[in-house]
Amino acid sequence: PDNVHIAADGEAVRILGAWIGNGVEQVAVWAPALKKIRDFLKRWGKCHPSMGGKRSIIQMGPGGISQYLTLVQGMPPQVEKEIHTLIRTFMWDGRTPVPISMDAMCRPIEEGGL
Structure with missing residues (x-):
């Protein structure tokens, strides 16, 4: 029928928020x-x-936006690194070197983290 579309290799199709397909580039899905x-x-x-x-x-921002897609799609290491960079840049207004490491910041409040 004319209203049926068969996705080609490498073409992502969105189903319930997840992008699936044969040979889909996972990093592109996260763009x-x-x-x-x-x-x-x-x-x-x-x-x-x-x-x-x-x-x-x-x-509420990076955490909320990425949470569902990570659950249904998985998060490639390059995307995880990019999100960490965005968070670090936001926290320290782009200053380098940063005064506190990400590991120290991510600790529970009781252990001195944020």
Whole structure:
């Protein structure tokens, strides 16, 4: 029938939020989510939030945006590295070297983390 489309190799088809297909490049599937995270952090960065505010923003932004797609799609290592870089840049306003490592920041509050 004319209304049936058979996806070619390498063509992603979205089903219930997951992008599936034979030979689909997983990093490309994440491109819209990464753009959304970048835009989200850029918007919130204009408000000059405190460290505690940044923690909340990161939880609801990069954490929330990536959570479902990670569950249904998995997250390639390159994407994980990119999200960590975006978070680190947002937390420290692009300053390098950063005063506190990501490992120290991600510890529970009781252990000195954020």
